[in-house]
Amino acid sequence: MGFPTTATAVARDDASAPTESTTSTAPEVTRSEHDLLGDRLIPEDAYWGVHTLRAVENFPITGRPLSSNPHLVRGLAAVKLAAALANREHGLLDAERSAAIQAACREILEGRLHGEFVVDVVQGGAGTSSNMNANEVIANRALELLGHSKGEYGALHPNDHVNLSQSTNDVYPTAVRIATIMGIEELLTALTALEDSFAAKATEFRTVVKMGRTQLQDAVPMTLGQEFATYAVTIGEDRERLREASGLIHEINLGATAIGTGLNAPAGYAEAACRHLGEVTRLPLVTAVDLIEATQDMGAFVHLSGVLKRVAVKLSKICNDLRLLSSGPRAGLAEINLPAVQSGSSIMPGKINPVIPEVVNQVAFEVIGHDVTITMAAEGGQLQLNAFEPIIVHSLHESITHLTAACQTLAERCVNGITANTARLRESVERSIGLVTALNPYLGYAEATAIAQEALASGRGVAELVLERGLLTADRLEELLRPERLANLGA
Structure with missing residues (x-):
């Protein structure tokens, strides 16, 4: 099923309500579902249900x-x-339903x-709509596998069976952590490739002498290889910081249920669920020591966002x-x-612009903005739950996926x-007055200044002036101005 529009959803609220004209005159086949607000008609072929429908209507935010x-x-x-595995292990779910x-x-x-997950990524309710979207899709597909029709929740229920021993408040944060870890792995791969690209250029340019600059003014000579090597090194450092931050995301609160007390989950469920989740995802997940604290704390996401901002700032500086x-x-x-990857102007013939670094700059600006959003959302949490995790998730997802694409493109x-x-x-080295710095120990500061x-x-x-004044011999000057010495390469 495609994304249900609000107009279509409203029309389904009343079977007698008029619907928009379409190319087909055949009536849409629907099923009726009930929640605490009443009955709603759901397209028969939809795996999502009434809770998802209401969420789609309530949150037309990002599209x-x-x-x-x-x-x-x-x-x-x-x-x-x-x-499902943990509930079966504890005898709470029969073998067939499990x-x-x-x-x-x-x-x-x-x-x-995946097309059945239609709720907007930004939503109120601390992720409840996302959890219910998953519960309904899984329940209706499980019903099909059991030989029932969608919506026959008497046989298998989204809440009573799919959501058994769970709450949105431990399901959603745990799923978010798994998703974030997956995204980080892709970003780490992209950063490694970019680091390798700069390292290769550092090797290629290892003997190309140039002027280094401080405050945009001529400083002392270096090689272009040294300049590009710094880019490889700084990306490698950021990659390690990102890997460290990812480690904090491996701590989960599954089994905490509503606020961390584990209400409605049997003893040992948290440990069993974490063990099974680790086996499913092949990730070294651990259960938080204090589930009440873990359910309300967004600190790991704030830290991760800070590292992503660090990566963005460094990339932007390089660009x-x-x-x-x-x-x-x-x-x-x-x-x-x-x-040259494309023409640069609609009016200036022959102009080529640095469009790839420019787009990376813009991604960096976006990531820095997302960091502010995540900071405010984490700070805005109250008491035992942070209601603003959906915007944290969305912001992290945008930052990670866009940085990944930016690194690959760059x-x-x-x-x-x-x-x-x-x-x-x-030529710039030979013409630069910064060259005299290399001769300073041999001429003295006053003479070098003159x-x-x-x-x-x-x-x-x-060099011309030094020879003219007879301050050094031509052979000595040539030795002192060797590229290897100028760049302090140790040769």
Whole structure:
């Protein structure tokens, strides 16, 4: 089934209500479902039910359903599968129902029925609508497997059986953690590829001498390889920080039920559910020491978001450098060439813009904004539950998936194709007054300053003036100005 629109849903509230005209005159086949607010008509072929329908009507916020976050859908299915196994283990669920629920969950884990997760990702209710969407889809698919029609909840119920020994308040946070871990693994892979791209360029440019700059002014010589190596190193450091932050997300509160006291769950259920969930997901999950604290605390997400912001800030700085170093091609620094991937202007012929670094910059700005959202949502929690976890989940998902795509794009569409303007780089070193810093120990500070001032005023080169004044021999000057020595490469 597709995403049910509010207009369609409202029309189904009353069987006599008029419906929008369509190309077909055949009436839609429906089934009736009941909740505490009354009866509603549900499309017969829909696996979701009345709770999902009301949530779709209530939260037309982003237009992005749960299915847009497949990791979260799989996380919900994994939790429900583990719960069915734990409930069977404790004798709370008969073998037939447990097997049907497990089978339905495994289908979702394999990628089926994701289109039935239609509730908007941003919602009120602390994730209850997401949990009920999962309960209804799993229940109706399990009913089919048992030979019943959808909606025959007397045989297998979304709440009484699929949600047995659970609450949204332990299901949703646990599913969110699983989804986040999955997303982080993809981001780590993308960061590794980007780190490798910069490392390869560092090797390629290891002997290309250039001027280093501080405060955008000439400083001392270095190599382009050294410059690109710093990008590889900083990304590698961020990758390690991200892996550390991911470790905190492995602590779950499944078994806490409503507020962490474990009400309506049998003794030992939390441990059994965690064990089964670890087996299903192949993740080293652990049950929180204090389930009441774990149910209300969003600290791990705040920390993770801070690390994502760190990654974004570093990537943005690197892209600022790439745009500056490639500026020109005639009137800028033009030290490197970024691969031309598209025309840059609708009015200026021949113009090429650094569009790949620009898009990464924008992703970074977005991630920084998401961090503010996550911070405020975590702070806004009250007493035993944080009602704002859906926006935390959405913000983390956007940050992680967009950073992953940005890293992949930057590596593949930009860094791998960067070339160096070697002659221009060498010329800038020879013309720069910063070159005199390398001669300072041999000329003395006062003499070196005089050389720098004259070079700046006359436009002549430092080496030329040193030789003219007879301060060093040509052989000694050549030795002191070797590229390896200038860049302090130890050769």
